[in-house]
Amino acid sequence: xxxxxxxxxxxxxxxQSPGVVPVLENLSFSVKAGKTIALVxxxxxxxxxxxxxxxxxxxxxxxxxxxSIALEGQDVAKLPGDALRQLRGNRMSMIFQEPMTALxxxxxxxxxxxxxxxxxxxxxxxxxxxxxIAMLRAVQIPAPERRIDAYxxxxxxxxxxxxxxxxxxxxxxxxxxxxEPTTALDVTVQAQIFDLLREMQQDIGxxxxxxxxxxxxxxxxxxxxxxxxxxxxxxxxxxxxILNQPQHPYTRGLIASVPHLxxxxxxxxxxxxxxxxxxxxxxxxxRGPLCGFAPRCRYSAGPCLEAPPPTTGTGxxxxxxxHPQGEAA
Amino acid sequence: xxxxxxxxxxxxxxxxPAGRAGAFGQRLTVHAxxxxxxxxxxxxxxxxxxxxxxxxSTTAQAIMRLAPITAGNIRLGETDLTTLRGDALRKAxxxxxxxxxDPYSALNPRRRAGDLIxxxxxxxxxxxxxxxxxxxxxxxxxxxxxxxxxxxxxxQFSGGQRQRLVIARALSTQPDLIVCDEPVSALDVAIQxxxxxxxxxxxxxxxxxxxxxxxxxxxxxYLCDQIAVMYLGQIVEQAPSAQLFxxxxxxxxxxxxxxxxxxxGLRQSLKQRFSLRGEPPSPINPPAGCRFAARCPFxxxxxxxxxxxxxxxxxGHFVACHKTEEVSAAGRSIMAAA
Amino acid sequence: MNTAPxxxxxxxxxxxxxxxxxxxxxxxxxxxxxxxxxGMIGACLxxxxxxxxxxxxxxxxIDPFDIAGAPFTSPDAEYWFGTxxxxxxxxxxxxxxxxxxxxxxAVAAIITLAxxxxxxxxxxxxxxxxxxxxxxxxxxxxxxxxxxxxxxLVTLFGASLQTITLAxxVVSWTGVARLTRAEFLRIRExxxxxxxxxxxxxxxxxxxxxxxxxxLPPIIVAAAFAIGIxxxxxxxxxxxxxGDPNVMSWGMMIGQNRNYALDAWWVVVMPGxxxxxxxxxxxxxxxxxxxxxxxRLRKR
Numbered sequence: 014x015x016x017x018x019x020x021x022x023x024x025x026x027x028x029q030s031p032g033v034v035p036v037l038e039n040l041s042f043s044v045k046a047g048k049t050i051a052l053v054x055x056x057x058x059x060x061x062x063x064x065x066x067x068x069x070x071x072x073x074x075x076x077x078x079x080x081s082i083a084l085e086g087q088d089v090a091k092l093p094g095d096a097l098r099q100l101r102g103n104r105m106s107m108i109f110q111e112p113m114t115a116l117x118x119x120x121x122x123x124x125x126x127x128x129x130x131x132x133x134x135x136x137x138x139x140x141x142x143x144x145x146i147a148m149l150r151a152v153q154i155p156a157p158e159r160r161i162d163a164y165x166x167x168x169x170x171x172x173x174x175x176x177x178x179x180x181x182x183x184x185x186x187x188x189x190x191x192x193e194p195t196t197a198l199d200v201t202v203q204a205q206i207f208d209l210l211r212e213m214q215q216d217i218g219x220x221x222x223x224x225x226x227x228x229x230x231x232x233x234x235x236x237x238x239x240x241x242x243x244x245x246x247x248x249x250x251x252x253x254x255i256l257n258q259p260q261h262p263y264t265r266g267l268i269a270s271v272p273h274l275x276x277x278x279x280x281x282x283x284x285x286x287x288x289x290x291x292x293x294x295x296x297x298x299x300r301g302p303l304c305g306f307a308p309r310c311r312y313s314a315g316p317c318l319e320a321p322p323p324t325t326g327t328g329x330x331x332x333x334x335x336h337p338q339g340e341a342a
Numbered sequence: 343x344x345x346x347x348x349x350x351x352x353x354x355x356x357x358x359p360a361g362r363a364g365a366f367g368q369r370l371t372v373h374a375x376x377x378x379x380x381x382x383x384x385x386x387x388x389x390x391x392x393x394x395x396x397x398x399s400t401t402a403q404a405i406m407r408l409a410p411i412t413a414g415n416i417r418l419g420e421t422d423l424t425t426l427r428g429d430a431l432r433k434a435x436x437x438x439x440x441x442x443x444d445p446y447s448a449l450n451p452r453r454r455a456g457d458l459i460x461x462x463x464x465x466x467x468x469x470x471x472x473x474x475x476x477x478x479x480x481x482x483x484x485x486x487x488x489x490x491x492x493x494x495x496x497x498q499f500s501g502g503q504r505q506r507l508v509i510a511r512a513l514s515t516q517p518d519l520i521v522c523d524e525p526v527s528a529l530d531v532a533i534q535x536x537x538x539x540x541x542x543x544x545x546x547x548x549x550x551x552x553x554x555x556x557x558x559x560x561x562x563x564y565l566c567d568q569i570a571v572m573y574l575g576q577i578v579e580q581a582p583s584a585q586l587f588x589x590x591x592x593x594x595x596x597x598x599x600x601x602x603x604x605x606x607g608l609r610q611s612l613k614q615r616f617s618l619r620g621e622p623p624s625p626i627n628p629p630a631g632c633r634f635a636a637r638c639p640f641x642x643x644x645x646x647x648x649x650x651x652x653x654x655x656x657x658g659h660f661v662a663c664h665k666t667e668e669v670s671a672a673g674r675s676i677m678a679a680a
Numbered sequence: 681m682n683t684a685p686x687x688x689x690x691x692x693x694x695x696x697x698x699x700x701x702x703x704x705x706x707x708x709x710x711x712x713x714x715x716x717x718x719g720m721i722g723a724c725l726x727x728x729x730x731x732x733x734x735x736x737x738x739x740x741x742i743d744p745f746d747i748a749g750a751p752f753t754s755p756d757a758e759y760w761f762g763t764x765x766x767x768x769x770x771x772x773x774x775x776x777x778x779x780x781x782x783x784x785x786a787v788a789a790i791i792t793l794a795x796x797x798x799x800x801x802x803x804x805x806x807x808x809x810x811x812x813x814x815x816x817x818x819x820x821x822x823x824x825x826x827x828x829x830x831x832x833l834v835t836l837f838g839a840s841l842q843t844i845t846l847a848x849x850v851v852s853w854t855g856v857a858r859l860t861r862a863e864f865l866r867i868r869e870x871x872x873x874x875x876x877x878x879x880x881x882x883x884x885x886x887x888x889x890x891x892x893x894x895x896l897p898p899i900i901v902a903a904a905f906a907i908g909i910x911x912x913x914x915x916x917x918x919x920x921x922x923g924d925p926n927v928m929s930w931g932m933m934i935g936q937n938r939n940y941a942l943d944a945w946w947v948v949v950m951p952g953x954x955x956x957x958x959x960x961x962x963x964x965x966x967x968x969x970x971x972x973x974x975x976r977l978r979k980r
Binding site for chain 2: 055056169170171172199200201202203204205226227229232233256266267270271272273274275276277278280281284286287288289290291293
Binding site for chain 2: 872894
């Protein structure tokens with residue numbers, strides 16, 4: 014099966030007063046139909062910028078300086094604005110972190126779902142409304158016939174995110190980008206939303222790019238993980254491999270710095286000290302060609318400070334590091 | 343009150359008016375906190391977990407005397423905080439301080455970091471001017487910031503550094519109690535660990551007592567000795583940390599644990615039994631009976647009619663549930679199978 | 681992997697600590713203001729007007745009340761701005777009248793701000809009954825036709841420059857009060873205000889040291905416009921004959937000459953242009969400050 018989204022050597026730069034600053038460098042990954050890739054990293058790592066680049070929504074001053082973004086073989090990075098607008102909401106769509114600000118408060122949710130259908134699929138008002146009700150039912154909103162005439166503020170946070178998902182999936186897009194879709198929701202609701210996303214994905218066969226800062230929360234629904242650091246992909250591979258045998262010191266640190274819940278018998282033991290990653294992500298324009306993590310890395314030595322790290326690995330598991338940590342560490 | 347209890351909260355209620363249902367309708371009241379009692383021993387950490395609307399943050403604000411208290415009382419050591427007013431309250435504040443959730447909004451953007459850290463000292467007139475300058479320097483060192491940081495403005499710091507400033511400020515008056523309201527939820531994961539470790543170290547070095555509010559069970563388990571689980575303004579389960587996570591007795595605690603469990607087979611089987619439908623209902627005029635009944639996978643007729651009382655379920659373990667035997671048995675069998 | 685960085689290679693410092701640059705919000709705003717063309721044009725224009733008003737009368741030593749030549753002399757080499765219906769030198773009038781006009785503007789604006797900030801901050805901070813009472817008072821002042829009200833005050837207390845200034849201030853503070861109240865209501869809910877309370881701050885400290893400095897930006901902008909509006913107000917009052925006849929001001933010049941405007945355009949156009957330029961320059965400064973306080977808004 015060929016990939017729905019195939020990104021090769023994507024480089025995004027920011028035009029700043031002293032010159033051009035790289036934001037994303039040589040990013041490559043692909044997602045097949047019905048599969049999910051998670052982009053993981055701290056804020057400032059370029060996760061959201063990647064999403065905006067794919068959608069063609071980069072803010073002013075940012076531009077794609079190299080590489081390609083192929084959506085079913087078509088390079089969207091080179092498409093003019095009109096053609097991109099045709100794709101957005103139709104063949105690719107996006108859901109955001111905060112559904113309250115992503116939904117227009119002066120239209121009913123029905124209007125907002127129907128709009129995409131009428132725009133992209135030329136449906137009549139009546140058919141679009143029926144499809145919108147069907148979508149609300151599909152995202153498990155109770156009494157969709159009544160809720161379709163509700164305004165966003167009349168719904169709870171979880172409901173709003175369901176509406177966002179219904180909107181995003183109304184045109185059965187080939188690609189869905191979800192930017193931290195559950196961060197603003199309660200923990201017991203987060204699980205519901207992830208379950209829903211996966212069900213809808215199996216139904217439609219959409220490829221999903223899931224942006225998150227919490228790897229373990231999304232582990233159940235992702236197939237692959239790409240860890241970003243300071244605008245570069247530093248480790249990539251199947252979810253289970255990344256979670257259980259991370260090799261890059263940053264990935265290992267990221268996993269170890271989250272306090273993992275210990276249940277049952279394990280709960281009786283005292284907590285082990287949390288591992289912390291000192292310092293913070295270097296700002297834009299402070300990133301040289303060398304490993305961006307070296308200043309915070311406890312293993313950095315010798316070659317780390319002399320040359321960019323090589324990308325090594327077996328099969329689908331790739332890591333860009335001079336000192337990848339095997340099982341031993 | 344035993345000697346080693348620092349904070350005692352008795353039947354605390356915080357109700358807010360929420361307008362009327364229609365122009366001439368019935369008065370609406372938000373029951374944000376509705377009868378909460380607990381004790382926190384000195385130098386320990388008391389965790390409060392729950393979802394939005396559970397009243398955990400309002401409880402924190404009530405302890406800080408930042409929210410109006412409708413009923414109940416709060417004692418800090420020998421002082422009844424509930425009856426303090428005006429200058430007496432202001433003076434008492436040096437003994438209890440707060441760490442806020444969002445370090446971006448908790449620091450006045452117009453003042454320098456140094457002034458912000460010593461503001462409590464200046465306001466409460468603690469020590470001489472020289473003492474305060476000295477104290478500022480040592481506070482910065484304690485939270486891991488360079489002395490030059492004192493001259494900067496909040497916007498010149500990163501999120502993690504700002505939270506260090508907030509912590510330094512809370513420490514300045516050498517309080518007995520620090521109320522932490524979701525102190526790491528606005529921070530990046532890698533930074534969260536730095537702050538959590540700092541809080542742990544400060545507790546050890548300065549003999550602090552924490553009330554720690556969070557929605558993240560992993561964080562709570564890492565830091566807390568006692569944990570109370572709140573739902574719609576009430577404590578539904580409370581136990582020592584180890585005991586709670588070894589075997590919760592309330593279905594809501596189980597569902598929180600399910601959501602936070604490490605990915606894998608156990609999480610999947612817990613989800614089968616304990617995952618919840620719907621969202622927390624509004625705390626405006628909450629329903630009769632068990633407030634959790636509408637979302638509870640175990641609820642029956644009795645739960646919808648009779649309000650369960652918080653009762654003893656083990657040493658230091660309290661639970662408010664009619665079906666606690668059934669719930670614990672279901673949980674135990676899943677944990678045993680894993 | 682081919683990395684071709686467009687920037688020169690530089691290692692990030694280990695454990696990137698705080699950058700030791702002391703930028704205060706005030707200085708940053710000033711820097712942005714200086715870089716803002718609108719604001720700087722306004723500032724230069726206003727600077728020129730101010731210099732002419734301060735030093736003009738000593739350089740151009742003609743008494744503006746003296747009859748210097750024939751009435752209605754059109755602008756020429758001797759009388760650059762012409763003479764008015766009594767034959768008084770208009771240029772001299774403008775140079776001397778600037779003092780009164782600008783002083784009225786500034787003092788009236790200060791009164792406006794003082795009343796407005798006091799009402800708005802008390803109302804926004806304490807809320808409840810006090811808020812309701814103060815807002816009713818504000819509404820009372822708001823529904824009165826301002827010009828008419830000011831005229832009544834001046835008629836009652838006499839047309840001296842002091843009463844005119846006071847009247848302008850007393851009728852125009854409502855906007856500032858509402859703005860201040862809105863800012864206080866917004867800022868009052870922010871965590872740093874709670875943090876100040878938790879640190880032991882009392883009401884006056886919280887109002888003056890915590891909330892007010894953060895509420896100032898829009899109020900500063902409003903202050904700039906208040907000066908402009910006060911100058912116009914003084915012009916308008918004088919035009920209606922309610923100016924102080926003993927003090928030369930731009931408004932008075934227009935008021936006394938208004939009947940001859942169609943026959944000798946310069947008698948009103950010259951002082952009118954002075955008012956226009958002064959108000960324009962102050963508005964431009966206001967816009968500049970506004971942009972400097974909202975750098976993100978400016979980029980759009």
